[in-house]
Amino acid sequence: MTDEFGDMRTAYGKALNELGEQDRNIVVLGADTTDSLKTSGFGKNFPDRFFNVGIAEANLVSVAAGLAYSGKTSFASTYAIFLPGRCVDQIRNSIAYPSRGEKKGLNVKLVTSHGGLSVGPDGGSHQTIEDIAIMRVIPNMKVLIPADAVAVSKLTKNIAQIYGPFYMRMARSKVPTVYSDSQEFEIGKGITLRDGNDCTIAATGITVKMALDAADKLQQAGISCRVIDCFTIKPIDKDILEKAARETGGIVTCEEHNVMGGFGSAVTEVVSESYPVPIRRIGAQDKFGESARDNEIPQLLEKHGITSINIEKTVKDIRSKQ
Structure with a gap:
């Protein structure tokens, strides 16, 4: 562990760009928060695989589900208060519920920022303290909360390779670096x-x-x-x-x-x-x-x-x- 700090959103955006170079099936969606979530860089590099649906979070989920149904790996991102806050129905019925044989749910990765109380100035109405409870009870959904930017980068790449719906929550502020770049992460293992x-x-x-x-x-x-x-x-x-x-x-x-x-x-x-x-x-x-x-x-x-x-x-x- 070092005394350095890292930005989770920057690590996420960089990981998406690397994935975009490697896999043309990667698509990225946002809801008018693409600059804040650092996903707009993906849009500049791969404009034909980037979709900003505007302030319409239910549409964000539904469009991501449609793209996944057609064979894409969808990364859909906005603030945690809006996702799952505004669209549990779409997440449940459009992403987690549809299954094809052994494949449970659709291949959509819901990645949010501004989770928890550390959102600070946005106040209680935007400080999400319910999302873990909501998402972990939805069948087929996997739930991740990384500790630092290194974990965000590694886990973004990991979930891109694993079929199925994921929810991953990031912090708004820069956070202390806990892990070295050599650390490996396995889904389901502490x-x-x-x-x-x-x-x-x-x-x-x-x-x-x-x-x-x-x-x-x-x-x-x-x-x-x-x-x-x-x-x-x-x-x-x-x-x-x-x-x-x-x-x-x-x-x-x-x-x-x-x-x-x-x-x-x-x-x-x-x-x-x-x-x-x-x-x-x-x-x-x-x-x-x-x-x-x-x-x-x-x-x-x-x-x-x-x-x-x-x-x-x-x-x-x-x-x-x-």
């Missing part, structure tokens, strides 16, 4: 970033760096924490979580999402059925966010308990009750 025996911190998205920072502090206090990046929310890595439960005796989850139905809920479902241990979920406590200037975003996350300090405190609390 990554153990740090080993430990006293407790497990399972995190996703921007909270992965918080988990690592908390583990550093806890190590200084003599508490050895395992840190797992569960970048694939669905299918979630049941094996790595059961192993962590057996070997560390407790799990703290952290996410930039409502704790109701989100990543922490997914972990709880898995662990309760395989090897029940105490679990504490850190995230928005069933409350909307609110507007925060860019320099106030850390305070907004702190208000909702999404910080390394709260992870550290929660690990100590869970250990005191074991």
Whole structure:
């Protein structure tokens, strides 16, 4: 891990351009946010495979589905609040539901930006804290939340090679770099970033760096924490979580999402059925966010308990009750 920061959207746009060079079946769609999502570069390089449908997110999904039905690999992108926010029906019935034999769903990759509370100035109405819950309950849909720009680049290329519908959520702001360029990612497999025996911190998205920072502090206090990046929310890595439960005796989850139905809920479902241990979920406590200037975003996350300090405190609390 370095002290560098990377922009997820820039990594996404660059990965799409590389894919476009390699595969003429790659098509990219946007909903009047193509400059912000950094997909407009694909449009300049491959204008015949780029479609800006305007501010019409339901159409974005439907057109992407139609192109996929004709044999294309569709990447459709806009802000998370609009996708899935405005078009769950189209996602469910036009992308996830249609199946041909062994092929379940259509080959559409829904990639969003501006997820979670860290959208900041856009306020509570645009801070998406429901999307994991919505998307993970749709059959045939796979759900990813990368921790940094390296993960975005690698996962964009990975999902282009795997048939079926995907949802991947990116952050708006630049984020700390967690991974080196040599890191490999496998859909459905978590990554153990740090080993430990006293407790497990399972995190996703921007909270992965918080988990690592908390583990550093806890190590200084003599508490050895395992840190797992569960970048694939669905299918979630049941094996790595059961192993962590057996070997560390407790799990703290952290996410930039409502704790109701989100990543922490997914972990709880898995662990309760395989090897029940105490679990504490850190995230928005069933409350909307609110507007925060860019320099106030850390305070907004702190208000909702999404910080390394709260992870550290929660690990100590869970250990005191074991």
